[in-house]
Amino acid sequence: MGGINMGQLEIWGQQEVVDVLxxxxxxxxxxxxxxxxxxxxxxxSGEVYCERTKAVVYRKTEITKLxxxxxxxxxxxxxxxxxxxxxxxxxxxxxxHLSDFLKKDSSKAVVEHPLFCMLVLLVLQAxxxxxxxxxxxxxxxxxYQRAVxxxxxxxxxxxxxxxxxxxxxAVDEAMHTFEGKLxxxxxxxxxxPVDALVKWGKEASKVGTDAxxxxxxxxxxxxxxxxxxxxxxxxxxxxGLQCNRERAWEFLNMGAMTYFGQEYPVEIYxxxxxxxxxxxxxxxxxxxxxxxxxxxxKKFCARLHPTAPNCEADIAKHISTQLEEVDSKRLDSKCxxxxxxLEIDAPGRELYKKTAVIARARGMNISPxxxxxxxxxxxxxxxxxxxxxxxxxxxxxxVHDPESREWNDKPCTPYFGGALCAKYDKDGNMKIEV
Numbered sequence: 041m042g043g044i045n046m047g048q049l050e051i052w053g054q055q056e057v058v059d060v061l062x063x064x065x066x067x068x069x070x071x072x073x074x075x076x077x078x079x080x081x082x083x084x085s086g087e088v089y090c091e092r093t094k095a096v097v098y099r100k101t102e103i104t105k106l107x108x109x110x111x112x113x114x115x116x117x118x119x120x121x122x123x124x125x126x127x128x129x130x131x132x133x134x135x136x137h138l139s140d141f142l143k144k145d146s147s148k149a150v151v152e153h154p155l156f157c158m159l160v161l162l163v164l165q166a167x168x169x170x171x172x173x174x175x176x177x178x179x180x181x182x183x184y185q186r187a188v189x190x191x192x193x194x195x196x197x198x199x200x201x202x203x204x205x206x207x208x209x210a211v212d213e214a215m216h217t218f219e220g221k222l223x224x225x226x227x228x229x230x231x232x233p234v235d236a237l238v239k240w241g242k243e244a245s246k247v248g249t250d251a252x253x254x255x256x257x258x259x260x261x262x263x264x265x266x267x268x269x270x271x272x273x274x275x276x277x278x279x280g281l282q283c284n285r286e287r288a289w290e291f292l293n294m295g296a297m298t299y300f301g302q303e304y305p306v307e308i309y310x311x312x313x314x315x316x317x318x319x320x321x322x323x324x325x326x327x328x329x330x331x332x333x334x335x336x337x338k339k340f341c342a343r344l345h346p347t348a349p350n351c352e353a354d355i356a357k358h359i360s361t362q363l364e365e366v367d368s369k370r371l372d373s374k375c376x377x378x379x380x381x382l383e384i385d386a387p388g389r390e391l392y393k394k395t396a397v398i399a400r401a402r403g404m405n406i407s408p409x410x411x412x413x414x415x416x417x418x419x420x421x422x423x424x425x426x427x428x429x430x431x432x433x434x435x436x437x438x439v440h441d442p443e444s445r446e447w448n449d450k451p452c453t454p455y456f457g458g459a460l461c462a463k464y465d466k467d468g469n470m471k472i473e474v
Contacts, residue, residue: 041065042074049082057082062095062229072342080345084300093304093343094228098281100270105244106220108266117219120152122211123204157201164193222247222261225270230339233274233281235309238288238385241267246451260449262384287314288383294362297355299344308336308359310366313383315390329356333363371398371431376448379435384449388442395436404429 041064051060058079065075075095083090106117123129124142141147150156171177172186181189222244227236241261261267275283289309296305311317311332321332329337333356341351370379377384380394399405439445452461462470 041078042068042070044068044070051088056092056095057088057090058092058095062097076343076345080300080302083302086301090302092228093302094230096226097229097231098225098227098233098274098278100225102217103222103225103244103270104217104220105222105247105261105266106216108264108269117212117216118207119211119215120148120207121205122208122215125211125215151205157197157205161194161197164197165190168193227274227281232285232289232309233283234271234286234288234385235291237267237271237274238262238383239291242384245449260384260446262449267385285314285317287317288385289313289317290378290383292362292366294359299348304340304343306340306355306358308340310363312363313377313381313386315393327353327356329360333359371428376435376439379432388440388445391436391439395432398432399429402429404433 041061046064046068049060051057058075061075061078061082064070065072079090079093082088083093119125121142124139130136130139142151168186168190172181172189223240225237225240227233245259245261271283271286274281275286289311290313292308292310294306294308296303298304311321321330323330334352336359337352337356340355341348344351367381370381373379377386380391380398382390382394437444438448447463450463452463454461460472462472464470
Protein backbone atom coordinates (compact mmCIF):
# COMPACT_ATOMS: atom_id res chain seq x y z
CA MET A 41 0.00 0.00 0.00
CA GLY A 42 1.58 3.24 -1.15
CA GLY A 43 4.81 1.40 -1.99
CA ILE A 44 5.25 0.23 1.62
CA ASN A 45 5.44 -3.48 2.43
CA MET A 46 3.05 -3.96 5.35
CA GLY A 47 2.95 -7.73 5.28
CA GLN A 48 -0.30 -9.67 5.21
CA LEU A 49 -3.46 -7.59 5.62
CA GLU A 50 -5.96 -9.13 8.04
CA ILE A 51 -9.58 -8.01 8.07
CA TRP A 52 -11.93 -9.61 10.59
CA GLY A 53 -15.58 -10.38 10.00
CA GLN A 54 -16.97 -7.33 11.78
CA GLN A 55 -14.46 -4.92 10.22
CA GLU A 56 -14.95 -2.84 7.11
CA VAL A 57 -12.16 -2.86 4.53
CA VAL A 58 -12.25 0.90 4.14
CA ASP A 59 -11.87 1.44 7.92
CA VAL A 60 -8.80 -0.82 8.07
CA LEU A 61 -7.22 0.93 5.09
CA UNK A 62 -7.96 4.35 6.56
CA UNK A 63 -6.25 3.42 9.83
CA UNK A 64 -3.19 2.19 7.89
CA UNK A 65 -3.17 5.39 5.90
CA UNK A 66 -3.11 7.43 9.08
CA UNK A 67 -0.48 5.23 10.72
CA UNK A 68 1.95 5.33 7.76
CA UNK A 69 1.14 8.89 6.63
CA UNK A 70 -0.08 7.77 3.19
CA UNK A 71 -2.27 9.66 0.74
CA UNK A 72 -5.96 9.31 -0.02
CA UNK A 73 -5.05 8.00 -3.49
CA UNK A 74 -3.10 5.15 -1.89
CA UNK A 75 -6.15 4.23 0.17
CA UNK A 76 -8.50 4.39 -2.85
CA UNK A 77 -6.21 2.23 -4.98
CA UNK A 78 -5.92 -0.42 -2.26
CA UNK A 79 -9.67 -0.34 -1.66
CA UNK A 80 -10.35 -0.90 -5.37
CA UNK A 81 -7.84 -3.77 -5.56
CA UNK A 82 -9.57 -5.56 -2.66
CA UNK A 83 -13.25 -4.76 -3.16
CA UNK A 84 -13.38 -4.90 -6.96
CA SER A 85 -12.04 -8.46 -6.95
CA GLY A 86 -15.38 -9.89 -5.88
CA GLU A 87 -13.81 -12.10 -3.22
CA VAL A 88 -14.40 -9.62 -0.38
CA TYR A 89 -17.72 -7.92 0.36
CA CYS A 90 -17.34 -4.21 1.11
CA GLU A 91 -20.47 -2.59 2.51
CA ARG A 92 -19.11 0.96 2.75
CA THR A 93 -16.86 3.03 0.52
CA LYS A 94 -16.10 5.74 3.08
CA ALA A 95 -14.26 5.19 6.34
CA VAL A 96 -15.41 6.28 9.77
CA VAL A 97 -13.11 9.12 10.87
CA TYR A 98 -14.80 9.78 14.20
CA ARG A 99 -17.34 8.03 16.39
CA LYS A 100 -18.85 9.47 19.56
CA THR A 101 -20.39 6.85 21.80
CA GLU A 102 -22.21 6.76 25.12
CA ILE A 103 -24.19 9.93 24.42
CA THR A 104 -26.77 10.42 27.17
CA LYS A 105 -29.34 13.14 26.65
CA LEU A 106 -29.98 13.37 30.40
CA UNK A 107 -26.52 14.91 30.76
CA UNK A 108 -27.71 18.04 28.98
CA UNK A 109 -29.96 20.95 29.85
CA UNK A 110 -33.69 20.64 29.10
CA UNK A 111 -33.64 16.84 28.75
CA UNK A 112 -32.46 16.28 32.32
CA UNK A 113 -31.10 18.15 35.31
CA UNK A 114 -27.54 16.97 34.54
CA UNK A 115 -27.60 14.74 37.65
CA UNK A 116 -28.51 11.11 38.13
CA UNK A 117 -32.11 10.39 39.08
CA UNK A 118 -32.22 8.30 42.27
CA UNK A 119 -33.50 4.78 41.70
CA UNK A 120 -35.12 3.35 44.83
CA UNK A 121 -35.17 -0.44 45.19
CA UNK A 122 -32.39 -0.65 42.63
CA UNK A 123 -32.29 -4.45 42.83
CA UNK A 124 -35.29 -4.56 40.51
CA UNK A 125 -32.92 -3.67 37.64
CA UNK A 126 -30.27 -6.28 38.49
CA UNK A 127 -30.25 -9.52 36.49
CA UNK A 128 -29.38 -11.53 39.62
CA UNK A 129 -32.69 -10.42 41.15
CA UNK A 130 -34.77 -10.84 37.97
CA UNK A 131 -33.50 -14.40 37.47
CA UNK A 132 -34.77 -15.48 40.89
CA UNK A 133 -38.06 -17.44 41.12
CA UNK A 134 -40.86 -14.89 40.60
CA UNK A 135 -38.11 -12.25 40.31
CA UNK A 136 -39.27 -11.01 36.90
CA HIS A 137 -42.89 -10.60 38.12
CA LEU A 138 -41.76 -8.81 41.26
CA SER A 139 -39.45 -6.58 39.22
CA ASP A 140 -42.29 -5.61 36.87
CA PHE A 141 -44.51 -4.86 39.85
CA LEU A 142 -41.88 -2.61 41.47
CA LYS A 143 -41.39 -0.72 38.18
CA LYS A 144 -45.03 0.39 38.05
CA ASP A 145 -45.66 4.07 38.75
CA SER A 146 -47.96 3.30 41.67
CA SER A 147 -45.35 1.02 43.30
CA LYS A 148 -42.58 3.56 42.73
CA ALA A 149 -44.66 6.33 44.33
CA VAL A 150 -45.19 4.21 47.46
CA VAL A 151 -41.60 2.99 47.80
CA GLU A 152 -40.08 6.43 47.20
CA HIS A 153 -42.20 8.03 49.93
CA PRO A 154 -39.94 9.07 52.85
CA LEU A 155 -42.26 7.43 55.39
CA PHE A 156 -42.49 4.09 53.56
CA CYS A 157 -40.14 2.08 55.81
CA MET A 158 -41.48 3.77 58.93
CA LEU A 159 -44.99 2.65 58.00
CA VAL A 160 -43.70 -0.88 57.34
CA LEU A 161 -42.09 -0.86 60.79
CA LEU A 162 -45.32 0.34 62.44
CA VAL A 163 -47.36 -2.34 60.63
CA LEU A 164 -44.97 -5.10 61.71
CA GLN A 165 -44.91 -3.84 65.32
CA ALA A 166 -48.70 -3.71 65.35
CA UNK A 167 -48.84 -7.23 63.92
CA UNK A 168 -46.45 -8.38 66.64
CA UNK A 169 -48.68 -6.95 69.38
CA UNK A 170 -51.76 -8.59 67.87
CA UNK A 171 -50.06 -11.97 67.58
CA UNK A 172 -48.56 -11.89 71.06
CA UNK A 173 -51.92 -10.81 72.50
CA UNK A 174 -53.47 -14.08 71.37
CA UNK A 175 -53.98 -16.42 74.39
CA UNK A 176 -52.27 -19.37 72.68
CA UNK A 177 -49.14 -17.28 72.04
CA UNK A 178 -49.17 -15.02 75.10
CA UNK A 179 -48.58 -17.85 77.56
CA UNK A 180 -45.37 -18.86 75.73
CA UNK A 181 -43.81 -15.37 75.29
CA UNK A 182 -43.06 -12.99 78.14
CA UNK A 183 -42.61 -9.25 77.79
CA TYR A 184 -38.79 -9.50 77.56
CA GLN A 185 -38.98 -11.89 74.64
CA ARG A 186 -41.54 -9.64 72.98
CA ALA A 187 -39.13 -6.68 73.37
CA VAL A 188 -36.32 -8.70 71.77
CA UNK A 189 -38.54 -9.61 68.80
CA UNK A 190 -39.59 -5.96 68.40
CA UNK A 191 -35.92 -4.95 68.47
CA UNK A 192 -35.00 -7.47 65.76
CA UNK A 193 -37.93 -6.28 63.61
CA UNK A 194 -36.51 -2.78 63.87
CA UNK A 195 -33.03 -4.05 62.87
CA UNK A 196 -34.34 -6.07 59.91
CA UNK A 197 -36.46 -3.18 58.56
CA UNK A 198 -33.51 -0.81 58.95
CA UNK A 199 -31.19 -3.19 57.06
CA UNK A 200 -33.77 -3.67 54.31
CA UNK A 201 -34.13 0.10 54.06
CA UNK A 202 -30.38 0.58 53.73
CA UNK A 203 -29.63 -2.39 51.46
CA UNK A 204 -32.70 -2.74 49.24
CA UNK A 205 -34.76 0.46 49.30
CA UNK A 206 -32.14 3.20 49.43
CA UNK A 207 -30.60 4.12 46.02
CA UNK A 208 -27.37 2.49 44.89
CA UNK A 209 -24.88 4.78 43.13
CA ALA A 210 -23.90 2.11 40.60
CA VAL A 211 -27.54 1.46 39.69
CA ASP A 212 -28.26 5.20 39.48
CA GLU A 213 -25.41 5.75 37.05
CA ALA A 214 -26.31 2.72 34.93
CA MET A 215 -29.99 3.72 34.67
CA HIS A 216 -29.02 7.33 33.95
CA THR A 217 -27.03 6.14 30.95
CA PHE A 218 -29.66 3.62 29.87
CA GLU A 219 -32.70 5.92 30.04
CA GLY A 220 -30.96 8.74 28.19
CA LYS A 221 -28.98 6.69 25.68
CA LEU A 222 -28.86 8.10 22.16
CA UNK A 223 -27.43 6.58 18.95
CA UNK A 224 -23.72 6.89 18.23
CA UNK A 225 -22.62 9.95 16.28
CA UNK A 226 -20.60 8.82 13.25
CA UNK A 227 -18.65 11.08 10.88
CA UNK A 228 -17.40 9.65 7.58
CA UNK A 229 -14.61 10.72 5.26
CA UNK A 230 -15.26 14.01 3.52
CA UNK A 231 -18.28 14.77 5.68
CA UNK A 232 -18.62 18.08 7.49
CA PRO A 233 -19.12 17.61 11.24
CA VAL A 234 -22.20 19.86 11.27
CA ASP A 235 -23.83 17.81 8.47
CA ALA A 236 -23.21 14.58 10.36
CA LEU A 237 -24.48 16.17 13.56
CA VAL A 238 -27.78 17.26 11.99
CA LYS A 239 -28.32 13.80 10.50
CA TRP A 240 -27.63 12.31 13.92
CA GLY A 241 -29.92 14.85 15.61
CA LYS A 242 -32.85 13.88 13.41
CA GLU A 243 -32.39 10.22 14.27
CA ALA A 244 -31.74 10.90 17.95
CA SER A 245 -35.01 12.83 18.28
CA LYS A 246 -36.89 9.69 17.26
CA VAL A 247 -35.60 7.72 20.26
CA GLY A 248 -38.56 6.85 22.46
CA THR A 249 -41.24 7.80 19.92
CA ASP A 250 -43.34 4.69 20.34
CA ALA A 251 -46.90 4.60 21.55
CA UNK A 252 -45.80 3.87 25.14
CA UNK A 253 -43.28 6.72 25.41
CA UNK A 254 -43.89 9.73 27.56
CA UNK A 255 -44.57 13.06 25.90
CA UNK A 256 -41.52 14.74 27.45
CA UNK A 257 -39.27 12.27 25.58
CA UNK A 258 -40.43 13.58 22.22
CA UNK A 259 -38.16 16.57 21.97
CA UNK A 260 -36.14 17.74 18.96
CA UNK A 261 -32.38 17.58 19.43
CA UNK A 262 -31.22 20.10 16.82
CA UNK A 263 -30.97 23.71 18.08
CA UNK A 264 -31.04 22.49 21.69
CA UNK A 265 -28.13 22.83 24.18
CA UNK A 266 -27.08 19.23 23.49
CA UNK A 267 -26.67 20.08 19.79
CA UNK A 268 -24.54 23.19 20.34
CA UNK A 269 -22.38 21.55 23.01
CA UNK A 270 -21.56 18.60 20.76
CA UNK A 271 -20.93 20.91 17.79
CA UNK A 272 -18.51 22.95 19.88
CA UNK A 273 -16.77 19.76 20.96
CA UNK A 274 -16.44 18.51 17.37
CA UNK A 275 -15.08 21.77 16.06
CA UNK A 276 -12.78 22.80 18.89
CA UNK A 277 -11.84 19.81 21.02
CA UNK A 278 -11.51 16.80 18.70
CA UNK A 279 -8.19 16.24 16.99
CA GLY A 280 -8.37 15.46 13.30
CA LEU A 281 -11.74 17.15 12.70
CA GLN A 282 -12.06 20.48 10.95
CA CYS A 283 -15.23 22.53 10.71
CA ASN A 284 -15.42 24.70 7.60
CA ARG A 285 -18.91 25.90 8.46
CA GLU A 286 -21.50 25.75 11.24
CA ARG A 287 -24.64 25.64 9.08
CA ALA A 288 -25.79 22.26 7.83
CA TRP A 289 -26.58 21.58 4.22
CA GLU A 290 -29.48 19.46 3.01
CA PHE A 291 -28.64 15.78 2.72
CA LEU A 292 -29.88 14.15 -0.48
CA ASN A 293 -29.54 10.50 -1.47
CA MET A 294 -29.47 10.30 -5.25
CA GLY A 295 -29.10 6.58 -5.71
CA ALA A 296 -25.89 4.67 -6.31
CA MET A 297 -23.43 3.79 -9.07
CA THR A 298 -22.18 0.23 -9.44
CA TYR A 299 -18.55 0.18 -10.58
CA PHE A 300 -16.63 -3.09 -10.95
CA GLY A 301 -19.27 -4.78 -8.80
CA GLN A 302 -18.91 -2.26 -5.95
CA GLU A 303 -21.81 0.05 -5.13
CA TYR A 304 -20.88 3.70 -4.64
CA PRO A 305 -23.75 5.79 -3.15
CA VAL A 306 -24.36 9.17 -4.76
CA GLU A 307 -24.98 11.21 -1.61
CA ILE A 308 -24.56 14.96 -1.67
CA TYR A 309 -25.20 17.92 0.60
CA UNK A 310 -27.17 20.69 -1.05
CA UNK A 311 -25.70 24.13 -0.16
CA UNK A 312 -28.72 25.99 -1.54
CA UNK A 313 -30.45 25.77 1.86
CA UNK A 314 -27.80 28.11 3.28
CA UNK A 315 -28.16 31.69 1.95
CA UNK A 316 -24.45 32.40 2.42
CA UNK A 317 -23.09 29.19 0.90
CA UNK A 318 -25.56 29.33 -1.99
CA UNK A 319 -23.92 32.53 -3.24
CA UNK A 320 -20.83 30.50 -4.11
CA UNK A 321 -22.82 28.25 -6.46
CA UNK A 322 -22.46 30.17 -9.71
CA UNK A 323 -22.80 28.99 -13.33
CA UNK A 324 -19.49 29.85 -15.01
CA UNK A 325 -19.81 27.83 -18.23
CA UNK A 326 -22.28 26.84 -20.91
CA UNK A 327 -22.89 23.34 -19.62
CA UNK A 328 -25.51 24.66 -17.16
CA UNK A 329 -23.91 23.11 -14.07
CA UNK A 330 -23.09 25.40 -11.17
CA UNK A 331 -19.79 25.19 -9.33
CA UNK A 332 -21.30 23.35 -6.36
CA UNK A 333 -22.69 20.57 -8.56
CA UNK A 334 -19.34 20.25 -10.32
CA UNK A 335 -17.51 20.11 -6.99
CA UNK A 336 -19.81 17.32 -5.77
CA UNK A 337 -19.31 15.37 -8.99
CA LYS A 338 -15.54 15.79 -8.81
CA LYS A 339 -15.50 14.66 -5.19
CA PHE A 340 -17.52 11.56 -6.06
CA CYS A 341 -15.43 10.57 -9.10
CA ALA A 342 -12.18 11.01 -7.15
CA ARG A 343 -13.09 7.89 -5.14
CA LEU A 344 -13.29 5.70 -8.26
CA HIS A 345 -10.23 3.76 -9.38
CA PRO A 346 -9.51 3.39 -12.18
CA THR A 347 -11.11 6.67 -13.19
CA ALA A 348 -14.42 6.15 -14.99
CA PRO A 349 -14.60 7.72 -18.46
CA ASN A 350 -16.58 10.98 -18.60
CA CYS A 351 -17.41 10.47 -14.93
CA GLU A 352 -17.57 14.08 -13.77
CA ALA A 353 -19.82 15.21 -16.64
CA ASP A 354 -22.22 12.28 -16.23
CA ILE A 355 -22.43 12.55 -12.44
CA ALA A 356 -22.85 16.34 -12.64
CA LYS A 357 -25.75 15.88 -15.05
CA HIS A 358 -27.31 13.27 -12.76
CA ILE A 359 -26.97 15.49 -9.68
CA SER A 360 -28.32 18.53 -11.52
CA THR A 361 -31.34 16.56 -12.81
CA GLN A 362 -32.07 15.18 -9.36
CA LEU A 363 -31.82 18.63 -7.77
CA GLU A 364 -34.31 20.01 -10.28
CA GLU A 365 -36.71 17.18 -9.46
CA VAL A 366 -36.32 17.76 -5.72
CA ASP A 367 -36.96 21.49 -6.11
CA SER A 368 -40.03 20.90 -8.27
CA LYS A 369 -41.63 18.75 -5.54
CA ARG A 370 -40.63 20.77 -2.47
CA LEU A 371 -44.05 22.22 -1.73
CA ASP A 372 -45.59 18.74 -1.88
CA SER A 373 -43.33 17.50 0.90
CA LYS A 374 -44.57 16.85 4.46
CA CYS A 375 -41.33 18.24 5.89
CA UNK A 376 -41.72 21.94 6.69
CA UNK A 377 -38.04 22.70 6.09
CA UNK A 378 -37.93 20.87 2.78
CA UNK A 379 -40.93 22.89 1.67
CA UNK A 380 -39.16 26.14 2.41
CA UNK A 381 -35.82 24.96 1.02
CA LEU A 382 -34.10 25.18 4.41
CA GLU A 383 -32.48 22.80 6.88
CA ILE A 384 -33.70 22.14 10.40
CA ASP A 385 -30.91 24.24 11.96
CA ALA A 386 -31.99 27.38 10.09
CA PRO A 387 -32.28 30.46 12.37
CA GLY A 388 -35.74 31.89 12.88
CA ARG A 389 -35.08 35.07 10.91
CA GLU A 390 -34.67 33.07 7.70
CA LEU A 391 -38.09 31.42 7.92
CA TYR A 392 -40.01 34.58 7.02
CA LYS A 393 -37.52 35.64 4.36
CA LYS A 394 -37.69 32.33 2.52
CA THR A 395 -41.47 32.18 2.80
CA ALA A 396 -41.77 35.69 1.40
CA VAL A 397 -39.55 34.81 -1.55
CA ILE A 398 -41.67 31.76 -2.41
CA ALA A 399 -45.00 33.57 -2.02
CA ARG A 400 -43.99 36.73 -3.90
CA ALA A 401 -42.51 34.72 -6.75
CA ARG A 402 -46.04 33.37 -7.23
CA GLY A 403 -47.75 36.74 -7.19
CA MET A 404 -48.92 36.69 -3.59
CA ASN A 405 -47.97 38.51 -0.41
CA ILE A 406 -47.86 37.01 3.08
CA SER A 407 -51.12 37.41 4.98
CA PRO A 408 -50.81 38.84 8.51
CA UNK A 409 -53.24 36.21 9.82
CA UNK A 410 -52.20 32.96 11.48
CA UNK A 411 -53.04 29.55 10.08
CA UNK A 412 -56.46 28.27 11.11
CA UNK A 413 -56.93 24.90 12.83
CA UNK A 414 -55.15 22.17 10.86
CA UNK A 415 -54.08 24.37 7.96
CA UNK A 416 -55.31 26.74 5.27
CA UNK A 417 -57.75 25.13 2.85
CA UNK A 418 -57.06 26.25 -0.74
CA UNK A 419 -59.75 26.49 -3.41
CA UNK A 420 -59.14 24.06 -6.24
CA UNK A 421 -60.09 26.72 -8.77
CA UNK A 422 -57.02 28.73 -7.81
CA UNK A 423 -53.94 28.63 -9.98
CA UNK A 424 -51.07 26.32 -9.08
CA UNK A 425 -48.92 29.32 -8.13
CA UNK A 426 -51.52 30.56 -5.62
CA UNK A 427 -51.91 27.11 -4.05
CA UNK A 428 -48.14 26.76 -3.73
CA UNK A 429 -47.87 30.23 -2.22
CA UNK A 430 -50.51 29.31 0.38
CA UNK A 431 -48.61 26.09 1.09
CA UNK A 432 -45.46 28.12 1.78
CA UNK A 433 -47.31 30.60 4.01
CA UNK A 434 -49.06 27.79 5.87
CA UNK A 435 -45.70 26.13 6.43
CA UNK A 436 -44.29 29.38 7.80
CA UNK A 437 -47.07 29.65 10.38
CA UNK A 438 -46.21 26.12 11.55
CA VAL A 439 -42.65 27.12 12.45
CA HIS A 440 -42.61 30.92 12.87
CA ASP A 441 -42.49 31.02 16.68
CA PRO A 442 -40.35 28.86 19.05
CA GLU A 443 -43.28 26.98 20.58
CA SER A 444 -44.90 25.98 17.30
CA ARG A 445 -41.49 25.20 15.83
CA GLU A 446 -40.69 22.81 18.66
CA TRP A 447 -44.05 21.13 18.11
CA ASN A 448 -43.30 20.84 14.38
CA ASP A 449 -39.86 19.31 14.98
CA LYS A 450 -41.10 16.58 17.29
CA PRO A 451 -41.21 13.25 15.47
CA CYS A 452 -44.69 11.82 15.28
CA THR A 453 -45.65 8.44 16.73
CA PRO A 454 -47.11 5.75 14.45
CA TYR A 455 -50.44 4.22 15.49
CA PHE A 456 -52.55 1.37 14.09
CA GLY A 457 -49.58 -0.28 12.42
CA GLY A 458 -48.37 2.95 10.86
CA ALA A 459 -51.72 3.87 9.26
CA LEU A 460 -51.81 7.11 11.29
CA CYS A 461 -49.10 9.35 12.65
CA ALA A 462 -49.93 11.51 15.67
CA LYS A 463 -48.38 14.00 18.07
CA TYR A 464 -49.35 15.37 21.46
CA ASP A 465 -49.47 19.12 21.97
CA LYS A 466 -48.24 20.91 25.10
CA ASP A 467 -51.66 20.31 26.74
CA GLY A 468 -51.55 16.55 26.14
CA ASN A 469 -54.10 16.54 23.29
CA MET A 470 -53.47 14.11 20.45
CA LYS A 471 -53.49 15.54 16.94
CA ILE A 472 -53.24 13.59 13.72
CA GLU A 473 -50.31 14.68 11.57
CA VAL A 474 -51.31 15.83 8.09
